[in-house]
Amino acid sequence: MTPDGWALIEDVCELLRMDRSALATAVEQNDKARLQVDGDRIRACQGHSAAGMPVTREALENSWRRVIPADLLWHGTNTAALEAITREGLRPGRRTHVHLAPARNSHVGRRSAVDVLLGIDPAKLGQPVFEAPNGVLLVRSVPSEAIRLIQKADAVH
Template identity: 50%
Template sequence: MNIVELSKTLSWLLRHGAREAGVSMDAAGWVPVAQVLRHLRIDRATLDHVIATNNKSRIELDGERVRACQGHSTENMPVTPEALEASWRPYTDAGSLWHGTTVEATIPIAREGLWPQRRTHVHLAPSLESKVGKRSVTPVVLEISTERLRQAGQGVWEAQNGVVLARHVPPAAIVGLVCTTRAARGVEGELRARFGLTS
């Protein structure tokens, strides 16, 4: 297995597959390094290299335990939102946050806001140029007000790799959007009307 495949397998194990693989995990997502080495059939030096070269710094190592920084499934995993939030930093910046999506997905988002689906939290990016917290290619990038998130009673957190997280983003916290493809720009007026954005 090459480094890229190992990195993907490690991310799967720590985000979605620990219970299925028979690897013990606590409520904050920590797994004993020894169990990961045994499951992946690799040595510690290889694990250290996989973590160091992960392009989004998704994996966090703390002595003899390891975990995914964020992105855990809620199905069949022992993590809890409360334990994860207790291990992250409160996000204190006042600027905008960003979330990439598709044109089609803006219809339910405009009605219900952003929900994490089968994950514990919605992933947000701290800047429009950020590589973390949003997918690399998305036709629509929503601008989210941290002030409105807090006014709605939503905690805002930052994982160790810089991804910003919230349990829910209500529609009122979406204050702008950027269209990144020609197709999305062609319906930008319709998208803005959908979210009640005037400019």
């Protein structure tokens, strides 16, 4: 695997013990377009683990598009994590980046089962925002002062 997450399709098929057509079907049927194919290579658009992988933040960021959002960005979470998040902000945990959605009702960039949505002010992030090929927005972290709105998730639907 390269530092920006690419692997040869042949190697992935061998590792997963699947043929190329089965992998192609998995890529096509993924509801959030999580996988990206380029010729004989494949990678996850985002969601890379930070530990134990050859992937680096810098290489990933260089492969994504840098954006300057004007509107609030969104992150879904559960109520159990809310107190720590409001105190410490959002951290990527075992991943390289925090995932954000461009809209409250976005299909990408947020978990499907969440209790609350956090509205993030991009002007308060103090760092670049990147967009993966599937539309997920990514940052290294979100400081607590960038969290502008906390909304029940069911209010979105």
